[in-house]
Amino acid sequence: MNSSSDTFEQFLSDIKQVVNYFKKNHQINYSPVKIYTHLDADGLSSGAILGKALYREEIAFQMTVIKQLEREEIQNIVAQSEEFGNFIIFSDFGSGQYLALKELLKNPFIILDHHLPQKIANKEEFDALEQIYLSTKEWHINPYFYGFNGSIEVSGAGMCYYFAKVLNEENKDLSAIAMIGANGDVQNQGPNKSFTGINSKILEDAKECNLIEIVDDINFSPIRPLNEALAYSSDINLPGLSGDINKSLKFLKKLGIIMEKTDGKIKTLLDLNQSEKQKITSGIIEYASLKLDIEPYEILNNLIVNRYLLTKEEPGTDLHDINEFSNLLNACGRSNNASIGIAIAMGDREKALKQARENLKAYKKTLSEALLWVKEKDIIKELDYIQYFYGEDKISDTIIGTVCSMLIYDESKIIKKSKPIVGYAKRKGTGIYKLSARAHESIVQKGVNLSEAIRDALQQTNLNALGGGHPPAAGTTVPINKIEQFLDNMSAVIQNQLEK
Template identity: 25%
Template sequence: MLKDIIDKEFYDQLKNGARRILNEDYVRVLAHYDGDGTSSAIILTNALKRKDIKFHLGYIKALDGESFRKRIEEDDITTIVVDAGSDQVQYVPEYEKIIVLDHHFFNRTTIKGININARDYNVDGTREACGATMAFLMALAMDEANADLLPFFVAGAIADKQDMGGFHGLNRKLVEAYGSKSHVFRGINLEGGNLIDSITYSTDPFFNELTGKPENVEKFLSAINVPGNLTLQELGEDQIRKLAVNLSLKLLEQGVGTEALKYLENDIMSFDGMEFSSKELSNIIDGNGKVGWNSIPVQFFLGDKTVREEMVKNWKVFKTKLIDYVYRSNKELFEESHLRYFYAPESEMAGAISGALMLYLAKQNKPLIGFNV
């Protein structure tokens, strides 16, 4: 039960928010537009649908005070803001019909709405709770039967890199308490399809001169005598070991740090009744958002299976664009005495490009900044 996992004050505040939501016929959800926010949206919209509460879903990009106030004032109905909002509610202190579910740092202020932030309850919002964690907690506070929405909480945590080195703190407690229909296996951190596709489309880890280059991947696998037409799950133990060693060497040649090297192998989860692994799920949700189609995975996971092909296609479009942008940005890095910077072609891609460059390609001795113009 949820009350056995979190402290009483945290639980009471979530139940307070849940009661307010359950008393409504129509609710607006505003989610941050990234992978964590979209995963949060999937959780909340499913929880609302199950209670026959009508909803409108929107996404937040601009987090400045004026933009946030305009979004809140668009409609005079109860609004759930998820994966953002704790710092922004200072701009709408008089607004009562707002419930914030957040995990970011914020400046505390007196408001009439409900501001639920993990950091107020001794939970590390950087490593132990993300937006999807908060959405999952609210879904559980509404009804413990929403425990089956756990895959989307996991997807959000992965999108926020909170799975590196395994789950910690509150995230770990939730997986342990509600993960009875999930299965964890330690493996090479690749996703989907045969090995040629898995490595070609791999951006996290990003393998220089392998990622995005299937002909090089074929040569690489042939040289170590690992068949590229098989999936990772179809390999024998010796083949998996050989592949892991050689991919590790590839990353070491790139000069990656210890954090990136650790990410080559990770705990991957599968879920009963779910066709995607935890990493595949996270990347599909995040990838659709990065190309401006956040609501396609929401639509799919609300039950509309007709959009599956479009959803997977959007993910591959994102991967192809990201790989191209990463290689291009790596060649066009600007060097200053204390930092490096680059210009991202699209604002939605800046974070993903920065992550790949910072972890896997750029030297580790200076900060890296991405600008969008």
């Protein structure tokens, strides 16, 4: 790809071409535009952005949320498109399946995705990326074409945001939804949980529209009871406090924090003044340095972070903080209530929000039970270069990837962070497993690329399934009778990656 293509300006120029392609072709047979999007928080945010943008243009649309854009799903889409003749938008997936879409779909379509394109292992494969870019740029936008890292620098919602913004500048007010999507994909990987790359530009749009305020705050959930927020903070590991709400409560009281509100309920982070927050910060640093021999700067890097607040939402609610908002959307998508999540992201604050909160409560309980089951049953098995587990009838295919992510960052040491963790669960009514893999950043930096590993293992197992994702997180489907062979092949692929 020529050097000008590796720029944000070229990215915007190509977005304009894709928008023009859409404008010229979306009225095919006067059928509604068909949007297909993913079920996670980023996918639902993507769908909400596209839905609002098309609604404002008075363009009829239908939206379908699916688990993954697998070959069988593509065949269903092809059959429906041939019958109804819809223009199709694929958001938050499509790049990993672009060859199948290009081959099978007769109707015009566009792809707005941030995952590694099919047959591409990493962003350094410049020649291969250029070939895909040149052959698909009229209808395919992907950050890797321009030198941006789709794992951390822009989400699917971010790609949809720029499509919407070019379609109509007034859609700049959808920037906050794009940041919710980026947060849902845990892309706040900069210092103090900041956003980088294209995400930082979207964030500037949101700030210019007075939609997001950034504050420095303690890295706790702002809405959970304070002792629970300390005990279950995923980024702060304090042996003796982490995982124990009673010891955390005693610790906070010892610091002089009055824990109860006038109504008898335990305070949350939002109920504290600056002086109380400073007491907690100093207390945690002292605890970490004296009892755990952790350098103060090490704990401080994880303790004080950027918090992104949605200024139009009510303070103290689960919609005020983009992290809590994205958790709500993710729970909706993964509990078969994606339409509720999209409705909330598009602005519904009545019945849909009440249902979403019930979903979130049930979803958290399901995840907690799943993680506890994995820990208690000692089901993690090992090959030379991967570790894996089967979800049996306890973990569904919609949450198997989330459980893998939780295990990567869990401090119980039930898994080894030196090996990728692979989880698989049977998809109901089929003879296949949904398989998800996660890798800790420390081994990704050593060369582990799960997107590449899964695609190579599929090929070596002679499977025609589609798979991929990002270097630290990827997935696919595998026939039940092929799972052992696939895992063996994947372990060998990881070995080759580490030995390069």
